[in-house]
Amino acid sequence: MKSKNLAGGADPYRNLVNASAGAVIAWNDATGAVRSSIADKRLLRQGIETARMVRRPAKYKHRRNYEGYYWCAGSGERIWYESMTEYSALMELDHTLRLAKVVAQPFCILFGDGTRHYPDYFALHESGRQFVYDVRPEALVDERAKIQFANTREVCEQIGWGYQVLHGLTGVPRHNLEWLAGYRHPYIDPGPKIRTKILDEASESLPLARLAAALDSTQPVRYLPGIYHLLWRGDLTYDPSRPLGWHSIIERNTGG
Template identity: 35%
Template structure:
């Protein structure tokens, strides 16, 4: 189906569709494909590079993106454009209703041709009422921290109400992760870490995002309404 760029596109359930293409994977290919589980929708989001996977992790933890689709559509350019077409990497609907088109590109590969392509994409997105965002490599410390936390992001690591209240009380005035985990579970401190990491991922515990996470990291409870569950 072909649609002219315009505000009517805002009404289409694009994010509920299927990727317009899926790349081929073969042995020893530099870009490794995979899928990332998006818990808010229960769907697996396809990616075709480690950078795309890293950007999905950042978007997931940020909490703004509600629904997301990889390779959502193909943009065909007009007006004597230098480029003919482009397949954006992701299309997302945020929690506030905004619709965003994401392109992922290593900073070192932002050539003039790529910039022209993205400028044309941004022009089309503006006509449709979408935002266009180009994502590069995440900050190294942020990426390392999210890699450390991501295994605990799922609902299986969500603490029950009693444990959640206990962790909230322990970190209410600010406390290191090492000390806090021992206060939560004095007999087996390691068993408290998945719950603590889960609450950091979902921003129920606040840490300094510019510092590498370790047991000396200070975490502080972020007050939340009782009905505001951190994960689905």
């Protein structure tokens, strides 16, 4: 898809030449200034998580993809997405990982062979690990994309970044996570006392209906928001391959 710089132009780095025998990373820093560096471990200390978006897709009539902003519970910030596949991928990352910062369209990789690639996301995990993510439906990963992703992985390994290609969620897992995502905001956190009460009751596997009734037999729905919040956080577990409902088996996550 033809894309443009936020300030206009078909390719924000079209005039940037890679004079290196290897790969070069080019990005816009927090001030908007264009910066570039050889792809090596020095980039781990460049604060790429504060980079500005370098481009967005051109808008045109009747396009099929939907773009927007996803509010990330981990970073507490809105993150731009280009498609619903990217939306579901962001939601999955936010659910399964502890994210400190996420940047969309963070930089351009200028490969040594003259080709280039704009990864979809750069994330700083709470652990301090830095990760690069590309998002594409599995059915659309052709041979050209496989080569591009393989080259990107090699560059990330040289730098010390993790790398993963995400395909987005579909079907029941996506429906379940979209429901739980409605309870991801910190203000829904039940607090230490009630959190402990819920986790204690869920120390043994039991259906959601029984868990809710055990917490309050006269008004079982009272603690549902807190239960859903803990399911979102991963403190409680369930089978995401089956529709989430009263029958779903809930259990305390003891996996750490």
